[in-house]
Amino acid sequence: MENRERHAGIVAGRLPADALAENFTDLHEPLADHEAQVAADRCYFCYDAPCMTACPTSIDIPMFIRQIVTGTPKAAAKTIFDQNILGGMCARVCPTETLCEEVCVREIAEGKPVEIGRLQRFATDTLMAEAAHPYERAEATGKTIAVVGAGPAGLSAAHRLAMLGHDVTLFDSRPKLGGLNEFGIASYKSTENFAQKEVEWLLSIGGIQVQSGQKLGEDITLEGLKSDFDAVFLSIGLGGxxxxxxxxxxxxxxxxxxxxxxxxxxxxxxxxxxxxxxxxxxxxxxxxxxxxxxxxxxxxxxxxxxxxxxxxxxxxxxxxxxxxxxxxxxxxxxxxxxxxxxxxxxxxxxxxxxxxxxxxxxxxxxxxxxxxxxxxxxxxxTLLGAPEGLTIEGGKIAVDAMGKTTVENVWAGGDCASGGDDLTVTAVAEGRDAAMDIHSVLMGEG
Structure with a gap:
């Protein structure tokens, strides 16, 4: 310790291992069963609930909290995952204090909102602890989609597309999937390797092939993907x-x-x-x-x-x-x-x-x-390495409300795309919505 004190500059080992372990424990401890019941019982189950409107993924918050109250947290998790397949991570990293909890009636009346984020974690952790994935793939459509970027938007899109029966190939430049959930979130917000556990759980639906170490513009090109796949979804983040x-x-x-x-x-x-x-x-x-x-x-x-x-x-x-x-x-x-x-x-x-x-x-x-x-x-x-041919708007890939770019059969979402906040939950919503639009176009429904 004395040697470290004499040493100025950037050095390792400023704290002993036990202190570091204590410092980087979970920021918010998960709720126990009884705590979850007490927290859920504070919800008014509002009609036209403002918390649901404030959620970028439009989770039916009163419904999932009521399901916790009735002792069915797995059903609550399914309500969450129907809208937000990364509900487990979002429960940990979402700025709920400026989204759903900020507009909670309890917050407005008492200055203490229903703990929506912790209740969401309680429900999703309960279901994810089971071996079986809660969704099954639809009958195969024969359509193939390339998803470039395995961050929140890409993972959300890949899961929804696979669930709808499409064959998805997920490309990512890094050796590990997860994007900012894996590489850019504070460790005390996502402990015990949760980001990778969530990725593995999400991929267990099947129908998603993974090709890591593939960088757009170097190992793969947009033109090549367009010729090999029926549709392309770009979720390449902001590399600059x-x-x-x-x-x-x-x-x-x-x-x-x-x-x-x-x-x-x-x-x-x-x-x-x-x-x-x-x-x-x-x-x-x-x-x-x-x-x-x-x-x-x-x-x-x-x-x-x-x-x-x-x-x-x-x-x-x-x-x-x-x-x-x-x-x-x-x-x-x-x-x-x-x-x-x-x-x-x-x-x-x-x-x-x-x-x-x-x-x-x-x-x-x-x-x-x-x-x-x-x-x-x-x-x-800043956006780095956007393929030629795409329209750039405000430093990001220009997309419409459903994520479609100005290039035929190419969609984009997440931080690389225009519109929306640079939040995990927003990226999940954009990936989900783009997947639904891709499905609609490929199946001749829109």
Whole structure:
């Protein structure tokens, strides 16, 4: 320990193994049977329930909660999976505090909503613990579909298409499936390898062939897929990273927050994962919070998350901001990076305080410096490697309401496509809806 204290910079083993194990346990413990009954009994089972309207996948929330109350959690899970086949992961990572729970009548009346997210996890975990998959494939249609990208949108589309009787080939550039569920979610939100367990469970419906290590534009092409398959669904995510416009970004110790999270998620031994003593995270979204909190949990002494606008403009919800501060993260609002300083490796970040003038963000000239031996950049991602021929709108693939692109028999969904929020639950809805439209077109129904 004394040796670690003498060592500045990015090093591994800042905390003992038992402390790391404790830090990265489940953020929210699963509900026990009795707890689930008590939590479910608070639901008013509203007619025209606002929580259902707020859910991007339109899960019948009052119905599944009533099914829990009646002692049939497996039926509740089926109600959830009918709309959201990744309901297990969404129960863990959805910002329910700004979706279904925010509009819950109990929240409005009492300031304490029904715990919809935890109840959803209780139901889905109960059913997923069984060996048998709850869905069967329809009679084979003879149609083949290529799904490129095995993140939430791609997995959702692949499952729905397979269930409808189509033969699906799922391509992904990484060796493991799951997309951001596997590589981009904080470890304390998805413990015990749940992302991979969910993928295996989803694939057990059958009719889905997997080809990993296949990157669009290198190993496979859109033109080739169009000629080999009846339809193509693109869910390739956002592979590019927005550049930080500040001097010194090429110094050692400045890295992409998404890659930092991915390394952590794939680590078998957190004590071997290096982290700085003084960490600065630049950005205001969920990725920034996940990176900042996990840096603190790995043993960083000081972690500061800096955002160029005010608290109410942050992409991360107020709940996520409070989570960060509760773990010891300092949030610096209204500050934009001016320069990263250091000799070879970073030692501090200089920020300029900002103000909004007539809706435009402007620097005030007032500066502040924060010590940093590690800088994690989380200022958003950009579309990378979109195939030629597709219309790009606002930096994403242009699609209609059902996910159809401007290229015949090609659909897209998830983060790479225009429209919707960059949320797991939104991606699931887009994959599901595109699958239904693909089915309709291929079967001559629309």
């Amino acid at each position: 990273v927005n550049a930080l416009r500040a001097d010194g970004v090429d110094l050692d110790g400045v890295e992409d927050a998404v890659e930092f999270i991915a390394k952590l998620r794939q680590s078998d031994d957190l004590s071997t994962l290096p982290v700085g003593r003084n960490v600065v995270v630049i950005g205001g979204g969920m990725t920034a919070v996940d990176a900042a909190v996990q840096a603190k949990l790995l043993g960083a002494q000081n972690v500061t998350m800096a955002y160029r606008r005010g608290k109410d403009r942050m992409g991360a919800s107020e709940y996520e901001q409070d989570l960060a501060t509760s773990k010891g993260v300092t949030i610096l609002y209204d500050a934009q990076p001016s320069a990263v300083l250091g000799e070879g490796s970073c030692s501090e970040v200089v920020f300029e305080y900002t103000a909004e003038v007539d809706g435009a963000l402007k620097g005030t000239g007032e500066m502040v410096s924060i010590a940093a031996d590690q800088v994690l950049v989380a200022i958003g991602q």
